[in-house]
Amino acid sequence: MRFRLRKKPPGMGCNELVELVTDYLEGKLPPSDVERFEAHLEECEACATYLEQILQSLAVVGALSEETLPQGAADALLAEFRDWKRARD
Amino acid sequence: MATALPQEETALLMALRDGDEAVFMAVVEAWGPAMLRLARAHVSSQAIAEEVVQEAWVGILRALDGFEGRSSLKTWAFRIVANVAKTRAVKESRSVPFSSATVDGEEGPAVDPDRFQTAGDRYPGHWQTPPEPWPEQRLEAAETRNAALAAIAGLPARQREIITLRDIAGLSAEEACNALAVTETNQRVLLHRARSTVRNALESHFDAAEDR
Numbered sequence: 349m350r351f352r353l354r355k356k357p358p359g360m361g362c363n364e365l366v367e368l369v370t371d372y373l374e375g376k377l378p379p380s381d382v383e384r385f386e387a388h389l390e391e392c393e394a395c396a397t398y399l400e401q402i403l404q405s406l407a408v409v410g411a412l413s414e415e416t417l418p419q420g421a422a423d424a425l426l427a428e429f430r431d432w433k434r435a436r437d
Numbered sequence: 438m439a440t441a442l443p444q445e446e447t448a449l450l451m452a453l454r455d456g457d458e459a460v461f462m463a464v465v466e467a468w469g470p471a472m473l474r475l476a477r478a479h480v481s482s483q484a485i486a487e488e489v490v491q492e493a494w495v496g497i498l499r500a501l502d503g504f505e506g507r508s509s510l511k512t513w514a515f516r517i518v519a520n521v522a523k524t525r526a527v528k529e530s531r532s533v534p535f536s537s538a539t540v541d542g543e544e545g546p547a548v549d550p551d552r553f554q555t556a557g558d559r560y561p562g563h564w565q566t567p568p569e570p571w572p573e574q575r576l577e578a579a580e581t582r583n584a585a586l587a588a589i590a591g592l593p594a595r596q597r598e599i600i601t602l603r604d605i606a607g608l609s610a611e612e613a614c615n616a617l618a619v620t621e622t623n624q625r626v627l628l629h630r631a632r633s634t635v636r637n638a639l640e641s642h643f644d645a646a647e648d649r
Contacts, residue, residue: 361562363553367546370629374610394567398548398636401568404576405636408585409604411577417469421487425465425494426458432498433456 359384365395369402442467450510454501465494468511471606472518474589478597479522480529489525493518512612515602519617547633571643581642588638592631599624600631 360368365388371377372385389396442463443449452460469490476486476493497514504513552566575581589597595617602613614624 362564363548363550363562366548369547370625370632374625376625394564397568397570401571401636401640402632404571405585405632405639406604408576408581408639409589409600409635411582412474412586413471413605413607415470417465417473418487421469421490422462422465424491426462428491428494429458429461429498
């Protein structure tokens with residue numbers, strides 16, 4: 349099933365919106381563009397999906413930080429920390 | 438048993454300077470995976486990345502007493518990891534030095550232009566092949582995570598660094614700029630490219646799975 353545009357969304361082209369997503373999320377879009385961006389989103393289901401997918405991608409990438417360090421690496425770092433402590437004493 | 442990472446910078450710094458092992462391990466646990474990924478952006482193997490992180494921590498500890506807090510401790514620590522990784526990469530001569538990598542795939546559209554309508558179509562610039570919603574329940578699947586990892590691994594080095602610092606390590610834009618010595622605008626361009634590429638990769642991943 350393919351999404352169909354019923355009418356032309358206002359403000360900006362979808363191809364423009366996808367290039368402004370990062371500026372929008374970073375709060376770096378000028379206020380006039382924010383208005384056009386949001387007006388477009390309200391009318392364009394496909395672009396709303398696109399933005400949602402960027403946010404979902406961010407969540408997937410963010411979850412990579414929850415991985416744990418290999419035990420060997422953590423142990424090696426603790427050993428370095430102890431060496432450092434000893435050297436300062 | 439895990440000690441929480443002191444949220445307050447001064448408390449964290451003092452505990453580390455006091456040699457508090459539990460706090461040190463909490464820091465290693467919190468920052469370590471992202472540090473490894475940052476290192477891995479430059480060097481050819483996981484083992485070397487682990488060496489880089491270890492060498493960086495030796496440097497961080499040595500310099501800790503002299504740390505003046507001009508940037509956050511986290512920014513400073515990640516900058517040291519980035520520098521050690523770059524030095525190691527030059528030795529490995531696998532990648533060009535960071536500063537000379539100017540263009541580095543910064544150009545190119547976020548989405549394949551073929552997916553938009555063109556001049557002869559009804560609504561030029563609007564979707565021809567719009568994105569389909571993703572299966573929510575599969576976002577946390579290991580394969581989805583692996584697809585994201587593979588996409589990040591395939592990025593040009595600077596994009597990989599930025600997305601690692603911003604979206605994995607959770608640094609702010611300003612902190613990432615400080616850690617990598619790039620301008621704010623450049624940082625944002627790189628982040629945009631990187632995030633767009635990851636989205637495209639996940640889309641292909643879900644499409645492929647659907648066709649199976």
